[in-house]
Amino acid sequence: MLENGGGKDRESFEDGLGAAMKQAGEEFSVAGRPLLDGGVARGRRRTVLRRSAAVTGSVAALAVIGLGGSFVTGDVGSSQNGGEVGGTSAALSPVAGTLAALLPEGRLSEQPAGGGGGTDDRKHPRPEGAASVVYDDGHGKAALSVTLGRENPARLNKDELSCPDSNVNTFEDCSATKLKDGSRLVLFKGWEYPDRREETKWWYADLLTPEGYRISMSEWNAPAEKGAPVSRSTPPLSLDRMKQLVRAEEWRPLVASLPEPEEQAPAPPAPKGLSGAVILDRLTAQLPDGLTVKASGKQEAEYAYVVVDDGRGKSFVQINVQPNMSDVEGDLFGAGTEVLPDGTKVVTHEGPGEKGGEGVKTRQVDTIRPDGFRVVISAFNTANQNEAATRAEPALTLAQLREIATSQVWRK
Structure with missing residues (x-):
């Protein structure tokens, strides 16, 4: 021993x-x-x-x-x-x-x-x-x-x-x-x-x-x-x-022998923005016809995801809904940014996934309103970004992702 x-x-x-x-x-x-x-x-x-x-x-x-x-x-x-x-x-x-x-x-x-x-x-x-x-x-x-x-x-x-x-x-x-x-x-x-x-x-x-x-x-x-x-x-x-x-x-x-935990520790501040549960509900309601939700999840606030299947394999779709993001606007919305009539900025990305799963592709639409309210949504050709691709392309097109990201439902 x-x-x-x-x-x-x-x-x-x-x-x-x-x-x-x-x-x-x-x-x-x-x-x-x-x-x-x-x-x-x-x-x-x-x-x-x-x-x-x-x-x-x-x-x-x-x-x-x-x-x-x-x-x-x-x-x-x-x-x-x-x-x-x-x-x-x-x-x-x-x-x-x-x-x-x-x-x-x-x-x-x-x-x-x-x-x-x-x-x-x-x-x-x-x-x-x-x-x-x-x-x-x-x-x-x-x-x-x-x-x-x-x-x-x-x-x-x-x-x-x-x-x-x-x-x-x-x-x-x-x-x-x-x-x-x-x-x-x-x-x-x-x-x-x-x-x-x-x-x-x-x-x-x-x-x-x-x-x-x-x-x-x-x-x-x-x-x-x-x-x-x-x-x-x-x-x-x-x-x-x-x-x-x-x-x-x-x-x-x-x-x-270690210090006792604080009896009256202050409660953490309430998260700002939409709750994850609300985001998940609104995301699910806006999915195109023909998609079946196989799994879903959320964080306490600002984030949710679904795994959908259109009959050709599972696809991971995730969304962030974040207020007060003007501080990163200059970094994320540069060359190639489209500006809509209401001042909303939109950029799109399409290419390999970031997590390293073999053959994983991603489509992403990133938007920010004049007041810094940001909605960014991505779809992948796999049910888990860390694992290999399970289908040829993500289940949602860039046009469908754009429609969800620019929807006024997020401002309600």
């Missing part, structure tokens, strides 16, 4: 392990790319399932850790080789030590060169409730990460601790269950990149107990989450083993 090192080496390891941890979170510009990952809110791509295992609420500082940095070299706790990391001897932090004690026999090793991290990373403090390692059970190195936090279960977003939408995301397997003790558990098998442009697999287990203890664990079949070649066919731990790990009693004292 892996063992936890100890003694006076612990303090120096805190600096070494700190180099391996960084706060996650990405923001994306939408200039020229108006529909990404299921919708855009105010010119920014809304993060969808990145990650379900991300810590929220009063423990937002305990973000999921990226795996760029150095870890213990050789057998953990080896006092003879000292576990040298960048010239410092290493002992495990409480979270990493608990993880090591729960893992099957193996080795924790240094992150491969070029995988990120470095001495500058040591300037960033190590989050108290998180740890990341590179683990080798003899069948190839694999990145593992654990995040601990405390949540108010009643205040969680309804989309948390649920499986992703299979029409928007591509994954192998997912289950979201309520356990006998009242805990909520998500077990997920998928890929780091939903379009599978790289074969890095990402599996996770995410647990929330009735008292608000959140234990999330992720694993990959590569020594880093991104930027490292695949080192094994699958991550090292089965989902059953991951379930056992996140439910282990050993985590509870560590979670209990």
Whole structure:
């Protein structure tokens, strides 16, 4: 079994392990790319399932850790080789030590060169409730990460601790269950990149107990989450083993020592614009005759989609309805823009899809009214942008998309 090192080496390891941890979170510009990952809110791509295992609420500082940095070299706790990391001897932090004690026999090793991290990373403090390692059970190195936090279960977003939408995301397997003790558990098998442009697999287990203890664990079949070649066919731990790990009693004292969630946290501001439910209803009502809706979905506000079939295969159609978008007008409505009598600007696009699915084509109509009210709609020749094309062309023509986008129904 892996063992936890100890003694006076612990303090120096805190600096070494700190180099391996960084706060996650990405923001994306939408200039020229108006529909990404299921919708855009105010010119920014809304993060969808990145990650379900991300810590929220009063423990937002305990973000999921990226795996760029150095870890213990050789057998953990080896006092003879000292576990040298960048010239410092290493002992495990409480979270990493608990993880090591729960893992099957193996080795924790240094992150491969070029995988990120470095001495500058040591300037960033190590989050108290998180740890990341590179683990080798003899069948190839694999990145593992654990995040601990405390949540108010009643205040969680309804989309948390649920499986992703299979029409928007591509994954192998997912289950979201309520356990006998009242805990909520998500077990997920998928890929780091939903379009599978790289074969890095990402599996996770995410647990929330009735008292608000959140234990999330992720694993990959590569020594880093991104930027490292695949080192094994699958991550090292089965989902059953991951379930056992996140439910282990050993985590509870560590979670209990973290700050309690805020009792009276302010409610998030109400979304502006049309709700996703209203958008979905109005989109469905305007679809051309001959189309059957096979699936649909929405975000809380500003976005909805349908999967339609005209008898020649499924086609994904998505729409954003966004107020106050004048700030991106100059980026999105340039050369080739048509101006209608009421001042509405219209641009059309037709070409390959953005997500990388083989043979995927897209048709898009983007509009903006003089007051910044934007409606942009796209249709694809597949039911899921991340997967290969399932028909020759999208089910809706540019003319049909234009009619929907310029309809006055969106201003009611």
